[in-house]
Amino acid sequence: QKEVEQNSGPLSVPEGAIASLNCTYSDRGSQSFFWYRQYSGKSPELIMFIYSNGDKEDGRFTAQLNKASQYVSLLIRDSQPSDSATYLCAVTGDSSYKLIFGSGTRLLVRP
Amino acid sequence: DAGVTQSPTHLIKTRGQHVTLRCSPISGHKSVSWYQQVLGQGPQFIFQYYEKEERGRGNFPDRFSARQFPNYSSELNVNALLLGDSALYLCASSRGPDSNQPQHFGDGTRLSIL
Numbered sequence: 001q002k003e004v005e006q007n008s009g010p011l012s013v014p015e016g017a018i019a020s021l022n023c024t025y026s027d028r029g030s031q032s033f034f035w036y037r038q039y040s041g042k043s044p045e046l047i048m049f050i051y052s053n054g055d056k057e058d059g060r061f062t063a064q065l066n067k068a069s070q071y072v073s074l075l076i077r078d079s080q081p082s083d084s085a086t087y088l089c090a091v092t093g094d095s096s097y098k099l100i101f102g103s104g105t106r107l108l109v110r111p
Numbered sequence: 112d113a114g115v116t117q118s119p120t121h122l123i124k125t126r127g128q129h130v131t132l133r134c135s136p137i138s139g140h141k142s143v144s145w146y147q148q149v150l151g152q153g154p155q156f157i158f159q160y161y162e163k164e165e166r167g168r169g170n171f172p173d174r175f176s177a178r179q180f181p182n183y184s185s186e187l188n189v190n191a192l193l194l195g196d197s198a199l200y201l202c203a204s205s206r207g208p209d210s211n212q213p214q215h216f217g218d219g220t221r222l223s224i225l
Contacts, residue, residue: 004153032210043201043216044154051211088153092210097167098144099203099214101153 003027006089006102014110019076021105023089026070033065033072034099036088044088048074079109113138115204115217123223124192132187132220136204142166143185144214145177146201154201160185161208189222197224 005024013019021035032051036044050056050063050072062075072091076083086104116135124130136143142161146154156169160179179185183204189196199221203214 034213036216043199043219046213046215049213090153097159097161097208097210098156098169099146099154100156103151103153 003100004089004091004102006087006105008103009106010108011105012108012110013079015079015081017079017109019079019083019107019109021074021076021087021089021107023072023074023102024070025072025089025091025100027091027100028067028070030070030091032092033063034090035061035063035074036090036101037083038086038088038104040085076107079107081109081111083107084109115202115215117200117202117217117220119220120218121221121223123225125225126192126194128192129188129190130192130222132189132200132202132222133184134187134202134204134217135184136202137215140204140206140215141183142205142208142212143179143183144203144205145185145187146203146216147171148199148201148219149197157187159208166208192224194224197222 035048038044048063060077064073088104089102090099144159145157148154158177159167163179174190199219201219202217205212205214
């Protein structure tokens with residue numbers, strides 16, 4: 001079982017719709033959770049982080065965390081074609097110093 | 112403010128050679144981490160350094176080594192290069208070493224082994 005699992009996609013949504021990206025993790029001791037956006041050929045860009053159960057909103061982005069279910073998600077409202085990218089979920093492992101990444105979900109926003 | 116800077120941006124080497132990759136963290140950040148990303152996968156943790164000391168090491172062979180300098184910049188060294196070392200090498204910096212400190216990535220060094 002992979003430590004951090006994401007559906008590889010592509011997830012295709014029309015412009016203006018809500019995109020929902022999901023991630024599950026195996027280590028119950030994980031403390032911090034991050035979402036990165038990576039455009040093709042570029043490096044990951046931090047877009048959200050969340051530490052506590054519940055929702056955290058920043059502009060069009062909402063991160064949701066459920067530690068009991070070991071589940072973290074990212075909602076993107078009013079999706080734009082410029083949101084088309086791979087979204088990487090990352091969690092801290094058993095040692096706090098490293099991030100463990102999923103393989104990413106490719107999002108395609110259709111104009 | 113300048114972000115994380117990495118050099119070089121691209122590098123082509125042959126099997127058996129060694130390579131040194133460089134990273135300068137964001138101003139005020141004292142922790143540097145290195146990751147390897149192969150096509151189609153998420154980044155894999157290699158090392159973390161904080162205050163010039165190694166805080167953690169991922170599941171990579173001893174051919175991989177790193178160090179951090181007094182100005183918090185860092186080098187990643189890879190010896191006896193293999194074809195499988197071809198990847199994007201990412202440096203990330205954070206204010207401190209703990210899990211609640213978000214890590215910010217540089218643009219990476221794309222290493223190709225022939």
